[in-house]
Amino acid sequence: MPQRTVRKGASQPGRNTATSRGNGDQVQSLIRALGLLNRIAEAPDGASLTDLAQQVGLPTSTAHRLLTTLEQERYVRFNHEQRLWTVGVQAFVTGCTFTKTRSLVALARPHMRHLMEEGGETVNLAIVDEGQAVYLAQIECSQMMRVFARPGTRVPLHCSGVGKAILSATSDKSLSRILHQHGMPRLTVKTITAPLPLREELERVRAVGYAVDDEEHAVGLRCIAAPIFDETGDVVAAVSASGPMARIVEERIAPLGGLVLDAARAISAEMGATLR
Amino acid sequence: MPQRTVRKGASQPGRNTATSRGNGDQVQSLIRALGLLNRIAEAPDGASLTDLAQQVGLPTSTAHRLLTTLEQERYVRFNHEQRLWTVGVQAFVTGCTFTKTRSLVALARPHMRHLMEEGGETVNLAIVDEGQAVYLAQIECSQMMRVFARPGTRVPLHCSGVGKAILSATSDKSLSRILHQHGMPRLTVKTITAPLPLREELERVRAVGYAVDDEEHAVGLRCIAAPIFDETGDVVAAVSASGPMARIVEERIAPLGGLVLDAARAISAEMGATLR
DNA sequence: TATCATTTTCCACATTGCGGAAATCATCCC
DNA sequence: GGGATGATTTCCGCAATGTGGAAAATGATA
Numbered sequence: 001m002p003q004r005t006v007r008k009g010a011s012q013p014g015r016n017t018a019t020s021r022g023n024g025d026q027v028q029s030l031i032r033a034l035g036l037l038n039r040i041a042e043a044p045d046g047a048s049l050t051d052l053a054q055q056v057g058l059p060t061s062t063a064h065r066l067l068t069t070l071e072q073e074r075y076v077r078f079n080h081e082q083r084l085w086t087v088g089v090q091a092f093v094t095g096c097t098f099t100k101t102r103s104l105v106a107l108a109r110p111h112m113r114h115l116m117e118e119g120g121e122t123v124n125l126a127i128v129d130e131g132q133a134v135y136l137a138q139i140e141c142s143q144m145m146r147v148f149a150r151p152g153t154r155v156p157l158h159c160s161g162v163g164k165a166i167l168s169a170t171s172d173k174s175l176s177r178i179l180h181q182h183g184m185p186r187l188t189v190k191t192i193t194a195p196l197p198l199r200e201e202l203e204r205v206r207a208v209g210y211a212v213d214d215e216e217h218a219v220g221l222r223c224i225a226a227p228i229f230d231e232t233g234d235v236v237a238a239v240s241a242s243g244p245m246a247r248i249v250e251e252r253i254a255p256l257g258g259l260v261l262d263a264a265r266a267i268s269a270e271m272g273a274t275l276r
Numbered sequence: 277m278p279q280r281t282v283r284k285g286a287s288q289p290g291r292n293t294a295t296s297r298g299n300g301d302q303v304q305s306l307i308r309a310l311g312l313l314n315r316i317a318e319a320p321d322g323a324s325l326t327d328l329a330q331q332v333g334l335p336t337s338t339a340h341r342l343l344t345t346l347e348q349e350r351y352v353r354f355n356h357e358q359r360l361w362t363v364g365v366q367a368f369v370t371g372c373t374f375t376k377t378r379s380l381v382a383l384a385r386p387h388m389r390h391l392m393e394e395g396g397e398t399v400n401l402a403i404v405d406e407g408q409a410v411y412l413a414q415i416e417c418s419q420m421m422r423v424f425a426r427p428g429t430r431v432p433l434h435c436s437g438v439g440k441a442i443l444s445a446t447s448d449k450s451l452s453r454i455l456h457q458h459g460m461p462r463l464t465v466k467t468i469t470a471p472l473p474l475r476e477e478l479e480r481v482r483a484v485g486y487a488v489d490d491e492e493h494a495v496g497l498r499c500i501a502a503p504i505f506d507e508t509g510d511v512v513a514a515v516s517a518s519g520p521m522a523r524i525v526e527e528r529i530a531p532l533g534g535l536v537l538d539a540a541r542a543i544s545a546e547m548g549a550t551l552r
Numbered sequence: 553t554a555t556c557a558t559t560t561t562c563c564a565c566a567t568t569g570c571g572g573a574a575a576t577c578a579t580c581c582c
Numbered sequence: 583g584g585g586a587t588g589a590t591t592t593c594c595g596c597a598a599t600g601t602g603g604a605a606a607a608t609g610a611t612a
Binding site for chain 1: 302303305306307309310311313314317318320341342344345346348349350351362363364365366367368369370371372373374375389393403405406410412415416418426427428429430
Binding site for chain 1: 568569570571572573578
């Protein structure tokens with residue numbers, strides 16, 4: 001008897017009269033295909049069919065069928081020489097329209113540019129999603145040594161400038177939930193990895209208005225960030241200016257923090273937030 | 277008897293013994309879901325369920341089921357107030373990894389930056405896909421008046437700088453196929469809308485090495501572009517510098533063209549192309 | 553409150569997606 | 583070159599899954 005993966009709905013096994021179907025059910029093949037797509041996106045230089053099939057727990061034939069369908073629609077590409085699957089053009093085209101729908105990016109860009117010019121450092125914009133930050137846009141500074149933070153990248157909240165800025169304006173209940181869900185993995189020796197020190201740190205952030213990430217995410221990197229609010233008063237995003245420790249020295253933190261805070265406030269204001 | 281959309285394979289209707297299945301068949305529900313996703317991406321500010329269902333030719337119940345599944349995986353978002361579907365974060369995250377896999381972007385960036393600094397205009401990188409150009413990356417200049425060309429946007433080849441640069445290095449056979457497939461829609465009064473003048477124009481492009489888009493795509497916009505080749509000698513992309521007519525005056529075309537050509541050659545060289 | 557226009561849920565039906573197995577294609581090692 | 587290994591691609595019978603009509607909920611409009 002062929003073993004079938006049962007639906008999420010978890011109907012009693014054995015019983016399969018038509019009426020036993022769960023209610024909140026979704027399209028299986030689509031969920032599986034998107035799972036494959038996510039895995040491909042996670043793999044830095046592509047993944048092979050067998051790897052992918054194993055990762056998502058599907059027989060290769062099924063995975064192959066889904067992949068070729070995705071390929072037909074140009075959401076994935078198959079490199080015949082290397083026999084690796086990578087993300088396709090159409091996924092890029094579709095994905096890029098995300099920022100178009102969020103007027104946030106359009107509103108923020110001029111302020112980000114201004115901040116880059118005043119502060120002289122690369123400026124990033126990130127939004128909150130599922131307890132993580134996602135970089136949306138970047139204005140690069142013209143220095144030789146620059147910070148890399150590709151739009152579309154996810155970063156943890158507990159150990160990044162934008163993350164701490166966001167958390168500083170998050171309710172304690174949400175904070176606990178996020179920490180519980182994602183934990184506090186250590187990325188560098190300076191990463192804060194316990195809730196209590198983090199809460200103390202967030203208290204400091206609230207006091208000055210901006211967060212400082214001091215090599216907590218990557219060695220040699222300093223980052224200053226402030227939260228952005230929407231018209232309901234909720235945090236929706238954060239702006240940051242970041243650069244190498246060698247350039248953003250101790251004395252520059254306060255003035256740069258002021259500039260970042262100004263930019264964040266200006267963007268919040270455009271979003272319809274009432275200044276506090 | 278419920279009417280079912282038949283598969284691509286086009287087996288004889290009525291006959292549905294197991295053996296009648298076509299060979300090149302794909303997963304229907306996935307194709308439909310991606311179709312919906314594409315439509316959502318095309319709609320500037322989101323689309324309603326009924327609109328979407330109508331556009332892709334599906335009953336609303338089916339469209340709704342697919343959409344909620346896409347939503348569950350965060351590939352689309354549903355705005356409850358406006359009752360509109362828009363592209364979701366995960367589509368953005370996945371789509372952004374496309375540029376990571378193409379080392380082209382990484383190789384090109386430094387040269388693009390250099391070109392922007394030398395030329396003082398916004399620099400774009402676009403690749404060829406299905407007879408169109410897709411903007412991949414942009415380095416903005418610091419002028420107040422800047423050109424907008426969002427990465428992920430598709431543009432026609434016959435009426436854009438990058439497009440003409442690409443076509444200038446395309447075989448005549450491919451050129452005919454592309455023109456036949458996409459036509460030559462008029463975007464401005466200056467758009468070239470007939471094959472013969474275009475071929476003459478491409479001859480001029482080949483002679484000087486760079487293409488000039490003189491308000492053919494958008495009024496007031498001038499754009500200078502050159503093709504990028506890979507190690508096999510095929511065109512894979514183009515770089516461009518673009519700005520307002522008022523700034524890129526007649527006398528600047530030649531020097532700027534030289535800079536653009538230099539950048540394109542440098543990137544081609546990094547891609548392993550042998551200079552001609 | 554009544555009417556219309558959407559969205560969401562429900563459910564029987566059979567089409568469509570599934571996966572084991574076999575065939576094909578590449579690559580490596582003797 | 584042969585043949586063994588590991589991957590991809592095709593095949594095909596089975597029934598689970600996706601489908602779409604219709605009805606129920608929800609919301610907007612008058």
